Amino acid sequence: STVLQQMLRQLDTAFSKFFKGEAGYPKPKRRSRYRSFKYSPGQVKLDGNRIYLPGIGWMRFYNSRPIPTGFTIKSVTVRRKSRGWFVSIQIEDKSVPLPPVKTTDEINPNCVKGCDLGINKLVSTSDGETIANPSNTKNYKRQRRRLKLRQRAASRKQKGSNNRKESFSKVASLHERLANKRSAYHWEVAKKLTDGTDALVFEDLNIKGMKSRCKPKPNQDGGYVRNGQSAKRALNRLISEAAWGELVLKVEVVAGKSGIAIIKVNPKHTSVECPKCHHISADNRDGEKFLCTECGYHDDADVNGGVNIRNRGLKQLGIDPIQLPSVRSRSVAYGQGKLRPWK
Ligand SMILES: [Zn+2]
Known part of the structure; x- marks a missing residue:
């Protein structure tokens, strides 16, 4: 009932x-x-x-x-x-209440991490840590190819047949495996990020908006000219596979267990702003390098994004963003840190 x-x-x-x-x-x-x-x-x-x-x-x-x-x-x-x-x-268990979220007085500005979510690197923090994106590994690429083959095989089967049903269940099964692996990896990343911090700052991303289609470009003859949608589609797939939203949700769960605050900030210009003089220009960034055209401040571009996000988070908390010395980028990629790649 x-x-x-x-x-x-x-x-x-x-x-x-x-x-x-x-x-x-x-x-x-x-x-x-x-x-x-x-x-x-x-x-x-x-x-x-x-x-x-x-x-x-x-x-x-x-x-x-x-x-x-x-x-x-x-x-x-x-x-x-x-x-x-x-x-x-x-x-x-009602007898064990969740610890209260840390207040501004309890937060040590040195223990606040800004996390820049990305495609090449899943997360790069203001401390110079980078966490690899499993979508870039050989193993994942192999799985993706397998998925493509299974998908194609399944869609060639006769519609409505048991054969097709069986084939599609194999597609679904691989999707599920990938989702399970991603989820397990995200939990590990969440643990890693929350370790030794008082607050974590993330960008408040509009992921749906990022995945939107390119506007069609009509020409005079009633047809259309290329608008870059095919390249955008590849990027959209990478955005979906990175599953940033899912990762942030898991970080929130892990953080909630030890009272770590999660702050969301406006993502606008985080990758091109200079943290020293606040000069905003697309010229500040050249691939992996960040070099301010106004004051000459330089850093790794991803770390710089993390620093900007952290500073915005500190501002939101009412703490004056202190200029910490620039850190050399260290990576917690495969084989170096504790995070294990996918099998
Ligand atoms: Zn500058």
């Missing part, structure tokens, strides 16, 4: 979103459109590697992580994914 109630609750949120103008009118959906259902607290029982799901009964499952003592089950979601059925158990 509660599973059915969940359905009504979902319908209710869909309608209230519609009335608020946040979403369109809810569409009727087939049963097959749904891939998950939820149980409310107090219904599901656990016993070692067995789980009791009301209406289904006792089932065996792989218990990936035992529930620590003191925690109670809040809700249970059963999900169908391409690689099988999964159950996620939300747990809560």
Whole structure:
């Protein structure tokens, strides 16, 4: 019965979103459109590697992580994914409250990191740390090629056939694997970034806007001239693969556990502004190098972006951005730091 109630609750949120103008009118959906259902607290029982799901009964499952003592089950979601059925158990321990977020007085300006999100380097911080983007590794490129091959093979199968269905499930399965790996890597990066900091500053990126299409350029004959969309499409794919939004969400979760503040700042001109004299010009940046055309200040371009972001974050906190000496860029790329590449 509660599973059915969940359905009504979902319908209710869909309608209230519609009335608020946040979403369109809810569409009727087939049963097959749904891939998950939820149980409310107090219904599901656990016993070692067995789980009791009301209406289904006792089932065996792989218990990936035992529930620590003191925690109670809040809700249970059963999900169908391409690689099988999964159950996620939300747990809560009310006796351990989250530490409060650090206030401005508790934040040491030296322990504030600005994080510049990018494509070539996933993150470059104001401390000169860089975190590699797994999309650039050989291994990832191989996976991407495999995905392309599977996608092509699947779309050549006859529509509506079981063969096609099976083929597409292989595509989905590879997508899922990549997503899992990305997620695991992001958690590691989140841990790395929050380590030893009081506050982290990120750009408040409009990722959807960044992925927008190029405007069509009409010519006199009623046709169109090239507008650079094919190059933009490649960039859009890289933006999607970097999944900055997902990374920031994970950083927020890890930071919340130790009261680290997360600050979002305006991203405008962070890569071309001089942190010393605040001169803004596209000429300041030449690829990997940053050289201010006004005062001659120079630094690694990515580190400079991080420094600008940190300074904006400090300003937002009401702390005067101090000019820390420029740091030599060190990388926490594969094999050097603790972060392991994808297998
Ligand atoms: Zn300058």
